[in-house]
Amino acid sequence: MPDYDGAVVLAAIRTIQAATTSDAVISVLGQFIERYGFERIFLGQLVNPANVPLKDILYISDWPDELKAERERRMAILHDPIAIGALRSKRPFSWAEARRHATHAGRQVMDSVHDHGITDGMMFPMHALHSVSGGVSLGACGGLDLSLTHIAELEIVCQTAYYHLEGLLGPFPYQRVAELTVRETECVQFAAAGKTNWEIAKILGIQEDTVKKTLRRASDKLGAVNRAHLVASAIAKSQIFP
Structure with missing residues (x-):
């Protein structure tokens, strides 16, 4: 595991902010997270797929196509303890932590991800004014050994990527939050x-x-x-x- 290197973190942030395409953002994020043992990215806004089609949300994933199709068919996000945890939490948490609070259906959703070789991970919730909640879920094919500093480094770069993509690809049709009097x-x-x-x-x-x-x-x-x-x-x- 790398020691703290503020220059690497700052370089990733600046490169992401200068990126003009989603592919470029994900490429930089992907290279950055490899330093910490992660190999997969699932990044998106957390909405009910029965109400909002995927084409109308921020949704980027490099998970296997078969797994993505299976999750979409089953509307897995509705039972996924990682997604549910991201709606309720303001802090990063491990997939293992989410599993401890999962329903039977939720554990089945996580098992389907494990079956495709993605066995461990971290979720970084995203919450901002005038936007729906979202998250950046990073997957690994092996065990992780992260310090609090590592998690903080990952969180700030994930936040940079997420909100840059939201601005780059938005605005999304439902994103404005109506203000009550x-x-x-x-x-x-x-x-x-x-x-x-x-x-x-x-x-x-x-x-x-x-x-x-x-x-x-x-x-x-x-x-x-x-x-x-x-x-x-x-x-x-x-x-x-x-």
């Missing part, structure tokens, strides 16, 4: 706490009909079809506290 946020926040429209009206000192209209506007902004969907969407898009 203060009143809309208040009403949705109380709805998330299980309050009825009548209770919200009493708490805020407004008419119950005003609450209904406010929640309807918030639903329209977030593309929600009902109250539960509105709350879930507002939490997912960081519009309210969970």
